[in-house]
Amino acid sequence: MMAERNREVGDIDVMSHDWSGLAEMDVKGLYMNMDGILPDAADKFSSVNGINSNGYAYAYWGNQTGIAYDPAKVDEANLPQTPADFAAFWVANPNMFGFNYENGGSGPSFYENTLRNLSDADFTSGTSSPEKIAKLDAGIKFFNDHASHYIITASNTDSLTRLSDGELSMVAAWEDHLAGLQRKGEVRKDLKFYIPKMGMNGGGNNVSIPKNAKNKAAALVFINWLTSADVQTGFNKQFGSAPMNRKADDSAALVRADQRENRVGEAINPFRADMEEYFIEKVILAR
Structure with a gap:
């Protein structure tokens, strides 16, 4: 799309990418504004995690990280909600909690939000410096102090497989990933999922219409269908994605609606990468 942006007529009618990417793009220069022409726009999401597209893009797929757990081993009334709660759980249940640090974003969401809660670093800014990174040291110490109490897994899928097999009782996970594996019978259907009050990353994907799209009217019809309440309800039931329409039925979701208030946006690069x-x-290689 970037290569075609200066052509009078491009080859792309509808563009989709991660919502967080909008923060680093010239959306006004690239996309057509759909305000006033997309039906039922008030029911749809043009702002996610504090990134407002101002009508240039709409969300069609919501994803959410959180904690998957085995209800046979963990009391739903006492689910860990804060870093201190997780530390207490680790001590009481050593090596029964797992998260990955690579091959998927669920584990990084867990440790990054733990670091966020234990530091005063500004996670809403991508600005990075040695001084800002040093503010994470209290969180680094937290993980190192409890290094013998938790398990590092190989990936998102490895975490859920080991949870389903009974090796672990809680793991960091993606909501839609867990729902998909349950639907295919690859993990147990009784596993549950929640978003702790300390917050974990959530977001999704968007659709937009390039300014030089050849078939703008057809693109608008497609986006209206994709973001409709019926389709968003179907996505939730079939794939476990978070509905991106306020009138969608989310009764099949793994997460209660009130827990979605605990969703936070991911940290911004280059700070996140650093x-x-x-x-x-400081943590993984020091284990």
Whole structure:
């Protein structure tokens, strides 16, 4: 799309990418504004995690990280909600909690939001410096102090497989990933999922219409269908994605609607990349 942006007529009618990417793009220069022409726009999402597209893009797929757990081993009334709660759970249940640091974003969401809660670094700014990274040290110490109490898994899928097999009782996970594996019978259907009050990353994908799209009217019809309440309800039932229409039925979701208030946006690069590198160096390689 970027290569075609200066052509009078491009080859792309509808563009989709991660919502967080909008923060680093010239949306006004690239996309057509759909305000006033997309039907039922008030029911749809043009702002996610504090990134407002101002009508240039709409969300059609919502994803959410959180904690998957085995209800046979973990009491739903006492689910860990804060870093201190997780530390207490680790001590009481050593090596029964797992998260990955690579091959998927669920584990990084867990440790990054733990670091966020234990520091005063500004996670809403992508600005990075040695001084800002140093503010994460209290969180780094937290993980190192409890290094013998949790398990590092190989990936998102490895975490859920080991949870389903009974090796672990809680893991960091993606909501839609868990729902998909349950639907295919690859993990147990009784596993549950929640978003802790300390917050974990959520977001999604968007659709937009390039300014030089050849078939703008057809693109608008498609986006209206894709973001409709019926389709968003179907996505939730079939794939476990978070509905991106306020009138969609989310009764099949793994997460209660009130827990979605605990969703936070991911940290912004280059700070995020520097933080992940620092965590791997100071925590993972130090194990």
